[in-house]
Amino acid sequence: MFVIVSYDISEDKRRTKIHDILKSFGQWMQYSLFECDLTKTEYAKLRSRLNKIINPETDSIRFYFLCGCCQNKVERIGGEAVRDDTVFFAE
Amino acid sequence: MFVIVSYDISEDKRRTKIHDILKSFGQWMQYSLFECDLTKTEYAKLRSRLNKIINPETDSIRFYFLCGCCQNKVERIGGEAVRDDTVFFAE
Numbered sequence: 804m805f806v807i808v809s810y811d812i813s814e815d816k817r818r819t820k821i822h823d824i825l826k827s828f829g830q831w832m833q834y835s836l837f838e839c840d841l842t843k844t845e846y847a848k849l850r851s852r853l854n855k856i857i858n859p860e861t862d863s864i865r866f867y868f869l870c871g872c873c874q875n876k877v878e879r880i881g882g883e884a885v886r887d888d889t890v891f892f893a894e
Numbered sequence: 895m896f897v898i899v900s901y902d903i904s905e906d907k908r909r910t911k912i913h914d915i916l917k918s919f920g921q922w923m924q925y926s927l928f929e930c931d932l933t934k935t936e937y938a939k940l941r942s943r944l945n946k947i948i949n950p951e952t953d954s955i956r957f958y959f960l961c962g963c964c965q966n967k968v969e970r971i972g973g974e975a976v977r978d979d980t981v982f983f984a985e
Contacts, residue, residue, distance in 0.1 A: 807958055809900060811924040811972075833902040833954060835926065854971050863924060863972035867898055873964050880945050881902075881954035 805874050806846065807867040809836045812857065820856050821864075824849070896960045897937065899928045904952040911947050912955070915940070 808825060812818035812835070825831070828849045829839025841849065853864055869877075899916060903909035903926070916922070919940045920930025932940065944955055960968075 807898070807900075809898075809924055809927050833900055833926070833956060835924070836900050836956070850969075850971065857972050859972045861973065863970060865924060865927070866969040867958060867960060868964055868967040868969075869958065870961065870964055873959055873961055876959040878941075878957040878959075879954060880941065881948050881950045882952065 804841055804843070804846065805869045805871075806839050806841060807836060807869065808839060808849075808864065809867070810864040811835065811862060813861040814858070817856055817858065817862065821853060824852050824856070895932055895934070895937065896962075896965050897930050897932060898958040898960065899930055899940075899955065900958070901926050901955040902953060903948065905949070908947055908949065908953065912944060915943050915947070 806829075808829065810818075810821055812821055818835075822831075825837040825839070828841060828845065829837040832838050839846075839849070850866075857864060897920075899920065901909070901912055903912055909926075913922075916928040916930070919932060919936065920928040923929050930937075930940070941957075948955060
C-alpha cells in the first residue's frame, strides 16, 4: 500500500529520529513528508516504531493512503526533492 | 475534490504568503500541510496563485488528490492540529 507520511515534530532530536526511521521505509519527498510503499506488516512495524518516539501532546504524524488511481494524480509545482532511491528495510 | 497540499518553501516571507493563500482554500492540518476540498475552478485558481509566488528552483509544492475511499482511510498518531473551521473562499 502506498502511504504519504507527513509529520510535525516539535523537537529537533525527535524529528531527526523520526526522519531516520522513515528513511528506511520510504522516499523523502519534502522536509517533513515521505512517500512509502509498504506491506501491511511493514506499515504496522513503522507505525509502532514512530508511536514509541513521538510526544502525542506536541507532535503529530498523519498517514494518507493512496489507491492506484490517486497515486497517478499526484501533481507538483517547483523542484523535485533530491530522490534517494536506496531504500533499505530495517531488520 | 479533496486535495492534500504539502509544501517546502525555503524563504520565510514566501512561506507565510503561501500559508495565507492556502488558509482561504482549506484547513491547516500540519506545519506545511493543508487539506482542501475544492472545485476544479478553485483548484485551478489556487494553483495559479501559488505558482506566481514560489521559486521553482528552491521551493516545492505537492498536491495529493484523495478519492472518497482514500479520504476515509486517513490515520494519525499524536495531537490533532488546532482546527480553524472558518474557511473563506477568496474573492
